[in-house]
Amino acid sequence: MSAALSILHPVDQPFASPPTTDTAPAVRDYDYSVTWGDRFLELIKRAVPNEEKRHHALARYARFLSLFPPHYVVPGALEKTLRFHDRSLPIQLGAPILLAAGGNKTAEHLPAFAELGFGGVTAGSATLKAWEGNPFRPRVRLLPLDRAMQNSMGLNNPGIEAIARQVDVSLGRCHRRKMAIGISVTDTPGVTDHDRILVEIEATFRRAYGVADYVELNLSCPNTGTARLDLDTVLMARILDHVMQLRKNLVPRKAVFVKLSPDMGMKTLDAVLQVVSDAGITGLVLFNTFPGDKGKFLRLKTPAAEVEPLTVSGSKGGISGRILYQNTLPAIRFIRSQLPHFTLIASGGIDHGAKVLDLLEAGADAVQAYTVLAYRWNAIRTMNKELLAAMRAKGLTTLDGYAPWKRD
Numbered sequence: 001m002s003a004a005l006s007i008l009h010p011v012d013q014p015f016a017s018p019p020t021t022d023t024a025p026a027v028r029d030y031d032y033s034v035t036w037g038d039r040f041l042e043l044i045k046r047a048v049p050n051e052e053k054r055h056h057a058l059a060r061y062a063r064f065l066s067l068f069p070p071h072y073v074v075p076g077a078l079e080k081t082l083r084f085h086d087r088s089l090p091i092q093l094g095a096p097i098l099l100a101a102g103g104n105k106t107a108e109h110l111p112a113f114a115e116l117g118f119g120g121v122t123a124g125s126a127t128l129k130a131w132e133g134n135p136f137r138p139r140v141r142l143l144p145l146d147r148a149m150q151n152s153m154g155l156n157n158p159g160i161e162a163i164a165r166q167v168d169v170s171l172g173r174c175h176r177r178k179m180a181i182g183i184s185v186t187d188t189p190g191v192t193d194h195d196r197i198l199v200e201i202e203a204t205f206r207r208a209y210g211v212a213d214y215v216e217l218n219l220s221c222p223n224t225g226t227a228r229l230d231l232d233t234v235l236m237a238r239i240l241d242h243v244m245q246l247r248k249n250l251v252p253r254k255a256v257f258v259k260l261s262p263d264m265g266m267k268t269l270d271a272v273l274q275v276v277s278d279a280g281i282t283g284l285v286l287f288n289t290f291p292g293d294k295g296k297f298l299r300l301k302t303p304a305a306e307v308e309p310l311t312v313s314g315s316k317g318g319i320s321g322r323i324l325y326q327n328t329l330p331a332i333r334f335i336r337s338q339l340p341h342f343t344l345i346a347s348g349g350i351d352h353g354a355k356v357l358d359l360l361e362a363g364a365d366a367v368q369a370y371t372v373l374a375y376r377w378n379a380i381r382t383m384n385k386e387l388l389a390a391m392r393a394k395g396l397t398t399l400d401g402y403a404p405w406k407r408d
């Protein structure tokens with residue numbers, strides 16, 4: 001990475017923020033018309049106003065669908081193989097849309113998520129031991145004007161052992177349904193001793209690596225009340241070096257991704273990408289939720305006064321959903337131009353199939369989505385259809401190997 005990068009973008013602002021360069025290609029924010037299904041979803045939201053309850057119902061709904069044939073089969077044209085510069089095992093995806101971490105925190109009913117249209121699921125994030133998450137309620141709130149979500153769950157999860165066991169017993173069935181399964185691994189909130197963080201992440205990583213197709217290191221959660229690990233590049237370098245040293249002795253070689261935060265300005269991004277590269281990591285998930293306290297960069301339609309704090313300390317949690325796409329696409333384009341050999345997964349505001357194709361063209365290898373499930377009925381199946389239509393319009397018959405950015 002070079003200091004010259006900062007010429008392209010203001011040093012301390014994320015990509016979404018003005019001013020953008022005159023030459024930067026526009027971000028087309030495809031919209032969709034509201035369907036009867038979406039209206040039905042609104043009724044469900046009114047009947048069950050508790051966001052967390054509805055979230056828990058998602059896996060059960062997927063399971064219910066999976067009980068009745070005919071089962072959903074992703075169109076073959078959407079199949080995609082993720083390949084890795086460091087010769088990690090390739091990952092076969094039935095479709096390029098994966099469920100982002102947080103969408104299935106327990107890893108229960110994993111094979112059923114194929115019924116929703118996903119080509120993969122990232123389970124977790126997992127900490128070493130079970131973790132309750134933040135004690136206050138509500139921890140999730142919708143911002144319908146922006147089709148966004150505010151959350152401060154605080155990494156609630158049943159612990160890596162429970163998650164790994166679920167993945168272990170269901171991986172074969174997931175593969176038969178053309179879904180890859182990753183586990184997102186993170187540090188325990190509140191632990192500040194660096195040696196202990198290292199020991200915990202090592203144990204959590206090792207267990208996840210043993211069972212999943214890939215491991216995602218979540219160093220960018222904005223909702224735990226403790227400092228994000230990606231803000232301390234020295235500690236981050238220690239963790240990544242340690243994990244990659246460990247991986248050298250593990251067979252087979254599996255993909256490792258680092259998930260970053262979307263609020264970085266050029267200088268920070270530059271430093272963070274350097275640390276990731278130096279550690280020998282070649283996979284990135286871009287991005288986590290956007291820290292709500294920096295919400296002004298997102299130019300939300302929701303009036304600032306209505307983006308209420310989720311925590312007693314005034315923190316607004318992380319923001320996800322449609323609004324993030326303005327940041328995700330240019331960031332993917334830019335990071336791809338810097339790191340042509342990386343495997344990039346885009347995440348943030350992806351709520352239309354045509355956006356998936358634009359992201360693949362900009363440099364993503366696959367995408368992850370979550371918040372769209374709160375706004376569109378049958379979201380991922382519908383996005384698969386939209387993606388197919390966008391492909392057809394361009395005369396594309398397969399996504400596998402499709403990487404037009406390589407021509408640049």
Ligand SMILES: Cc1cc2nc3c(=O)[nH]c(=O)nc-3n(C[C@H](O)[C@H](O)[C@H](O)COP(=O)(O)O)c2cc1C
Pocket residue numbers: 100101102103124125140149151153155184218221259287288289320321322324347348349350368369370371372
């Ligand atoms: C309720 C909720 C919980 C989340 N939990 C996690 C998590 O445990 N680990 C993680 O890496 N990301 C987590 N995320 C972030 C998502 O994985 C994703 O990166 C982010 O929401 C942006 O994608 P989206 O706009 O499609 O939702 C969570 C997001 C939401 C909305």
